[in-house]
Amino acid sequence: MKRLSVLLGAVLLSGCGLTPMYAGGGSGAVARGLADVQVAAIEGRAGWLVRNALVDQLGAGKAGVSPKYRLDVRLDDKLEGLALLSDDTISRERRTLRARYQLVDVTSGEIVLDATAQSDAGIDVVSSDYATIAAEQTALENLSKDVASRIVTGVALRLRGDTHQ
Template sequence: MRTPSAFLLALIAPLALAGCGLQPMYAGGGNGAVAQGLAAVDVAPIEGRAGWLMQNALTDRLTAAGNGQTARYRLDVRLDDRLEALGVLANDTVGRERRTLRARYQLVDLTDGSIVIDQTAGSDAGIDVVSSEYATIAAEERALENLAQDVAQRIVAQVALTLRARQTTP
């Protein structure tokens, strides 16, 4: 059985949410302002294997946001990739490792050279060290691939939020 107050609340809730100012980030799809802003970001080359993975992940996400445009922004990224032993067993062998990928990134406005964003993003993953050296190396490489995807997603989300805020402020 439903009470009249629950029915009234169900009618009023959509009206209250409509006035809160929430707007979809990617309104307008590929033609929206945020998608066009992301498509105007060029990723500078990044050193190393981790850099290659990161650059590909960033480029995939940025170009998927909208149609290719001339670059208005440049994204400079410096990576710190670390692999450290965590669990040392009684026979002095490593039983667990942690791979950490940190990115210091800057979004540079190419029209005036100003730095729009200067932040860091990072993620880490635990890796079991097994008796097969091949399996351990494969796990380390897979962890790096996953971390590059995760960090790239964090960077693109922050860039999208920043570009959206810049477009709404006069």
């Protein structure tokens, strides 16, 4: 019975038009397209973290290969206090990392994709300044990876030819 339900599920899914984005693995069309993206330098510490995550996830930067696309990213990193205690000290912060990114065709200079990606995190402010600063830095590192992942997904959808994002 279990085999029949798995087979029936596979047949139904094949008829709905869904196809795996990364079909073919590292040699598939989307993976090759992502490897053809060069990531421009991004300003600041958050920019360094996001750029490194993008290069890792895209598989870009192969020596001797001229890129077809350039990814330009501008970041807005905000840290704001949210909750106040009775003595007017902040007890909770919110860190938001927002990226506006453009995928540019290197040969024509045409902007192929212009979009944004954003992620945020809550941070508890504790009595130890060191612990609070460490939490803020950890939040930035995690947000950078998340924003980079969202950017890669947007670029992959565009390279695959999906117009609905």
